[in-house]
Structures are given as structure tokens and as C-alpha cells.
Amino acid sequence: MNALGRRIAAAIRQAGPISVATYMAAALGDPEHGYYTRRQPIGLSGDFITAPEVSQIFGELLGLWCAATWELMGRPPRAVLVELGPGRGTLMADALRAMAAVPAMCAAVEIHLVETSPTLRAVQAETLRGIPVRWCERLAEVPDAPLLLLANELFDALAVRQFQRGLTGWHERLIALTADGAGFRFVLSPLAVPESGMGAPVSVAGAPLQSIVEVCPGGLALAQEIGERVARAGGAALIVDYGTATTRLHETLQAVRRHGSHPVLAAPGEADLAAHVDFGALAAAARRAGAITLGPIEQGVFFGALGIAERLTALERGATPAQRAALRSGAARLTDPGQMGSLFKVLAIAHPALTDLPGLPRPC
Numbered sequence: 001m002n003a004l005g006r007r008i009a010a011a012i013r014q015a016g017p018i019s020v021a022t023y024m025a026a027a028l029g030d031p032e033h034g035y036y037t038r039r040q041p042i043g044l045s046g047d048f049i050t051a052p053e054v055s056q057i058f059g060e061l062l063g064l065w066c067a068a069t070w071e072l073m074g075r076p077p078r079a080v081l082v083e084l085g086p087g088r089g090t091l092m093a094d095a096l097r098a099m100a101a102v103p104a105m106c107a108a109v110e111i112h113l114v115e116t117s118p119t120l121r122a123v124q125a126e127t128l129r130g131i132p133v134r135w136c137e138r139l140a141e142v143p144d145a146p147l148l149l150l151a152n153e154l155f156d157a158l159a160v161r162q163f164q165r166g167l168t169g170w171h172e173r174l175i176a177l178t179a180d181g182a183g184f185r186f187v188l189s190p191l192a193v194p195e196s197g198m199g200a201p202v203s204v205a206g207a208p209l210q211s212i213v214e215v216c217p218g219g220l221a222l223a224q225e226i227g228e229r230v231a232r233a234g235g236a237a238l239i240v241d242y243g244t245a246t247t248r249l250h251e252t253l254q255a256v257r258r259h260g261s262h263p264v265l266a267a268p269g270e271a272d273l274a275a276h277v278d279f280g281a282l283a284a285a286a287r288r289a290g291a292i293t294l295g296p297i298e299q300g301v302f303f304g305a306l307g308i309a310e311r312l313t314a315l316e317r318g319a320t321p322a323q324r325a326a327l328r329s330g331a332a333r334l335t336d337p338g339q340m341g342s343l344f345k346v347l348a349i350a351h352p353a354l355t356d357l358p359g360l361p362r363p364c
């Protein structure tokens, strides 16, 4: 067992099995040994690759989306441009390069990066060298002003609780020690949990035996906070991630290391842990807070509507054959349904006046 595993094991010996959310939060965010605390895991030499690292067009089109949305907001003279979980800072760098086409907007926005990892903050500072950005730990620390917010693959990293349907009702899936104390295993809470205590986004009363439902309390709270902000101060947020439009009754928690699957309970802090995002639940939480929501729609459809083909053609002009091939394969990876185009979705949370946002269907 590694150092973080020994610490988690000691906590289980002292107080009993822990929730999946407690395990996931420690594995990703432990201040000493957490996965994101110590690593820069994104890229070919890391554990996984994300859309901004696949193609510069991803960040560029999101930057233009922000500029167009700022216009629709009535060109506020002061606004905050926020990114949640900025990784290597690539998305923000590409977005700002595209936004330079709208100097009045660049002059109006203060840039805030919400990032918990000191290691990734240092990488972001390097990527965004010379650009005035501020870092904070939580969205609540960002000044209350008209908001433009981007979050790519942040919500999948927020801890989920899991509940499993048994004969006597729903039981929380917990993590206990194996019989020899050398590893971890899943167990079920002995007592059933009332459905009202699960925080499930939809009624799961009719679910078949053995169904598993995942609930992401941190994600729902964040969607609610974003909803309250845009309803109060104006603006819009764009959440991009992999997941489903409605709540599904199966487990999606997975661990990834070196671009491959890894056992979820092995070597905590040494592999990425993530769960699919329930976009319907996020949207409902934001609407309850007074915002409107647009989408979710598939990433491929969204970028098609934003003009990825035209941007690709423009970039291909003057590119070498090798660069052209790389540009095309990057754009295809973002949009092909068999790659990232379908599993990844885009949801906007917006002030009720912003019913027509670029690339998104009007709210119904």
C-alpha cells in the first residue's frame, strides 16, 4: 500500500468503512498525496489527454463563444472570465488569442482561474506568462460581476457517492479493508438509506435490483452556485464534459493511468478517478437557482454549429502537409461521434435573458 493508502486504511480501522466520495476526494485532492496535488497528468507523456490538448480549435472557438456572449450580455464594461480546473492553461491561452479580435471585451474582463492543485497552478502560470490572471480555490472567491465561465472536464473530477439497490432498499456503497488489511474492497452499508437521504436527482423508486446510482453533491452545489451567480449578476457558463443528459442507473466511476484503465481501489493518488457527469441533474440544480439552461448537446454538434469546419480551413492555409494532417485529425477527434463528439456534451447555464447563445438550442 502506498502512503495515501496507509492513511486511508488507518481512518477505516479507526471509524469504519468510508463512502466512495470520501475515497475519491482523498485520492484526487489529498493536500500531500492527492493525484492532482502532485502531478501534471495531462498529455501524451501523462495519464490522459483532454480536448484543449487535442486541438487549438477547441479553446479558440470557446473564446469566440465568450466574446459573442459578452456582446449578447450588452457589452458590460466590467466582467469576470472564469475557468474552473484549467489543467495546463491551454484552453485559456487559446481562448484569449481568439478573443483578441474583440479588444473591448479583452479590456473589460478580469481573468480568474479556479484551481486547487499547486502543481497545475505553476504550469498555468508558465503557459499564461505575461497575462494578468488571478488564482483562487473556489468560485465563491471570484468577485460578483457579470460572469463568463468555462469548465472543461472539471465536473467529472468531483467526488460521487454511490448507492446500490438491494432487497430492502438502497444501500450506500462503502469502501472497507480486505480481510488481510492489505487492500480495499467495496461493501454495502448494512442499513438501507431512505431515498430522500440520497440526494438523487430523479426518483429512483422503480429501479431494478442491483442498480447503482451515482450522486455528485459537489457538482450539484457548484451548478447551483453558478446558477445563482448568473441569475443575480448576469452572464453565462459553459460546462463541457463526458456524461449523459439524464440520470443512468449504473456505475461509471473509473480510474485511468497511462492512457489505460486501472483498478479503482488500487494505489490511491496514483491514477485519475472520474465519473460520468449527469448533465440533467446539473441543469435542474442551476434552474432551481433561477438560471436558464441550454442543452446539453453533443460536443460534435456544438462545435459544428460554432464553425469548426471553417476554422479548420482557415488554419490549413499556409500549413505544411504534416501540420494539415494533425489539424484535421485533431478536429475529427473533437467531433466524430465515435471519438469525443458524442460522449462529450455541452451545457450552458445562463441569465434568463440569454435565450439565444451561439451553438446551443433555445431553452424549452
Ligand SMILES: C[S@@+](CC[C@H](N)C(=O)[O-])C[C@H]1O[C@@H](n2cnc3c(N)ncnc32)[C@H](O)[C@@H]1O
Pocket (backbone or CB within 6 Å): 036, 042, 050, 051, 052, 053, 084, 085, 086, 087, 088, 091, 114, 115, 116, 117, 120, 137, 151, 152, 153, 154, 157, 158
Ligand atoms: C481533468 S483535468 C482538466 C483540465 C483542463 N480543463 C483541460 O481540459 O485540459 C481537471 C482539472 O481540474 C482541477 N481540479 C480538480 N478538482 C478541482 C476542484 N475541486 N476545484 C478546482 N479545480 C479542480 C485539476 O487540478 C485539473 O486542473
